[in-house]
Amino acid sequence: MEKYLLSIDQGTTGTKVLLVNRHGRVVAESYQKHTQSYPQSGWVEHNPEEIWEKVLMGVADVMLKGRIEPEQVEAVGLANQGETVLFWDSVSGEPLYPAVVWSCRRSDQIAERWKADGEWAKKVAEKTGLLIDPYFSATKIRWMMEEVPLVREKIRQRQAFCSTLDSWLIWQMTGGASYVTDASTAARTLLFAHRQGNWDEEILRYLEIEEDWLPQIRSTVGSFSRTNPDQFCGIQAPILVNQVDQPAALYGHLCIEPGMSKCTYGTGCFAYMNVGNEPPATNESGLLTTLVWKRGAQQTYALDGAIYAAGSAVEWGKEQLGLYKDIEELQRWSEQWYEQLHKGEAPTNLLFIPALNGIGTPYWNSEARGVFLGLSQHTDRPLMAKAILEGIAHRVADVFVTMEQAVGQKISVLRVDGGLTQNPYLMQFQADLLGVPVEVPQSHETTAMGIAFLLGEECGWWSVKDLEARMKVGRRYEPTLDESVRKKLRARWNKAVHLLLQVSEG
Missing domain, CATH: 3.30.420.40 (ATPase, nucleotide binding domain)
Known part of the structure; x- marks a missing residue:
């Protein structure tokens, strides 16, 4: 049987x-x-x-x-x-x-x-x-x-x-x-x-x-x-595994060595970097240190960054603002923007900070609220939709830049999962902002597969080496943005976030 x-x-x-x-x-x-x-x-x-x-x-x-x-x-x-x-x-x-x-x-x-x-x-x-x-x-x-x-x-x-x-x-x-x-x-x-x-x-x-x-x-x-x-x-x-969904996704990506990182793009974005068996000193970085799994007596930790609004911001753009009729329309626009990026066309000057319900890592300000900056008479629905996607990518970049500074090591690749990873413009812009490849796995069910991986190991059905040999990348996005342009975009974003924080505290 x-x-x-x-x-x-x-x-x-x-x-x-x-x-x-x-x-x-x-x-x-x-x-x-x-x-x-x-x-x-x-x-x-x-x-x-x-x-x-x-x-x-x-x-x-x-x-x-x-x-x-x-x-x-x-x-x-x-x-x-x-x-x-x-x-x-x-x-x-x-x-x-x-x-x-x-x-x-x-x-x-x-x-x-x-x-x-x-x-x-x-x-x-x-x-x-x-x-x-x-x-x-x-x-x-x-x-x-x-x-x-x-x-x-x-x-x-x-x-x-x-x-x-x-x-x-x-x-x-x-x-x-x-x-x-x-x-x-x-x-x-x-x-x-x-x-x-x-x-x-x-x-x-x-x-x-x-x-x-x-x-x-x-x-x-x-x-x-x-x-x-x-x-x-x-x-x-027997119930042999119980785990928080984000650490399960980290395991589902087989990010099992220190420095390996993943980001889940769901209702919010959840960024994790494996830091091994000892929790690091993060001081005043605004980063969280969380235990991601315990196997026997050995505990494994990760740096954890939370972005409250991602998929919820995309949904808000559709339902409350009416920027696109449905996700299919946004996807069609995104395919066009993706092609334009590859032809060297710059991202929009319009900024959107997706702080619809406060802003998380590394700022931790529950009073901050979302804002568009750079609206003009030429701003239309597609531009605002594009700014929402770019804002999500900037917030993820905020988190990983802070993590890199905390551990003194740059990530070499970002493994991603979640519904928004099907959006090519968001993934390409993410790779451009971080300056590293972004990998979308062939399997879309990273969290549930992380649980299955651990179950199978516990039952003696496979080893980590077996899993690594089977792991397949569905799509890989290489960074294409000129470094000087990337720095300029990030500097402008940082100014906008600090302005928002000043307003929310005033």
């Missing part, structure tokens, strides 16, 4: 499920989109029960498409959203409030108060590798503790669990048998002492979060218990 790996990528906008055979080939896949809720400006929520339903639908769909029986699933792995967090009833498993999504800014004021309190900003950076920001789980947890009556009631009754989405999903998959997370996910909460590998008592005490509410922390690869067939489509198999 042939066996298969079940890889689940539970992401911000939906859940991708892959069924992978012993040769590393995807034999069936499914994507299930879930609802995004925006109850107020800057707020983002998900319904955990809808997400669980979509996970089950995706699993059932790949089993049907692959024509397999539940007992043919050898092992299960999960990629998760990271910082997205919820409170839930520790007895029934019912959510007490919607999951507060990583991009939600509702806890801004809590973060600002915490940052302003003595030496806490410095202390948190040293303990966690992160900065105090609403992006991470801790301030979202504190907000729910203060603002949600049912959460307060269940805390009083000592019947509250609080976790990132992965722990709740694993609890569901195992029929309530396992309440766990992995080190890479714990590292995104702002509650995790990343060198020691445990929940930080001092931070928990300050925020009045009890460790009893939180899941047990495990290695990224290992045993997270077995799925319950009554709850999980008839499948009884």
Whole structure:
């Protein structure tokens, strides 16, 4: 009886499920989109029960498409959203409030108060590798503790669990048998002492979060218990991998040596540079250091940069501004701009800074908002659309230039994934701004395949050498821009960003 790996990528906008055979080939896949809720400006929520339903639908769909029986699933792995967090009833498993999504800014004021309190900003950076920001789980947890009556009631009754989405999903998959997370996910909460590998008592005490509410922390690869067939489509198999989606994508690109880098172009952009087994001193660079996977006793770290708006900025250009009828129209324009770049035509003088919901790495200003600079009577819809793509590329360049300065080493190639990598102008302009090749892999499902890679290694199906031999590049973009032009573009961009920061602080 042939066996298969079940890889689940539970992401911000939906859940991708892959069924992978012993040769590393995807034999069936499914994507299930879930609802995004925006109850107020800057707020983002998900319904955990809808997400669980979509996970089950995706699993059932790949089993049907692959024509397999539940007992043919050898092992299960999960990629998760990271910082997205919820409170839930520790007895029934019912959510007490919607999951507060990583991009939600509702806890801004809590973060600002915490940052302003003595030496806490410095202390948190040293303990966690992160900065105090609403992006991470801790301030979202504190907000729910203060603002949600049912959460307060269940805390009083000592019947509250609080976790990132992965722990709740694993609890569901195992029929309530396992309440766990992995080190890479714990590292995104702002509650995790990343060198020691445990929940930080001092931070928990300050925020009045009890460790009893939180899941047990495990290695990224290992045993997270077995799925319950009554709850999980008839499948009884070990859950062997749990990991945040961005580190999973880093592994999916096989960026497993220090200096290797990837960027995911999704709702936002997520830039990672592998820095090995010791967290570097990033000082005042505005970069984050995050644990990306733990295998046995060995921890691997990456520098992490977050750009809040990428795909969401492209969507905004279509829905709110009406710059293009659909993504197909933007793609047609992009093919033309790509050809024009190769003929030596310069990028537009119009700048767009995609700070639609604050600006992340390395500036970390939650008050900043997006701006077009250089509008004239000749500005039309295509020019504004082009500026949005260029703004995304500039923000990614901001992050990688800062990383290069922090480690004293220039990246040699950037491996990329995500929906926007299908846009040729964006990818070519990215290569031009960074001055290095940009590689788009043949496989579009880098995150889910990262989970599958780790599962297969754990099951003894393949080695890293086997994976490297199979890795195929779909498209490679070489930098073509003259160095003097590149420097001029970047200098102008830097002036614009600093102007925006001055305005937002004033």
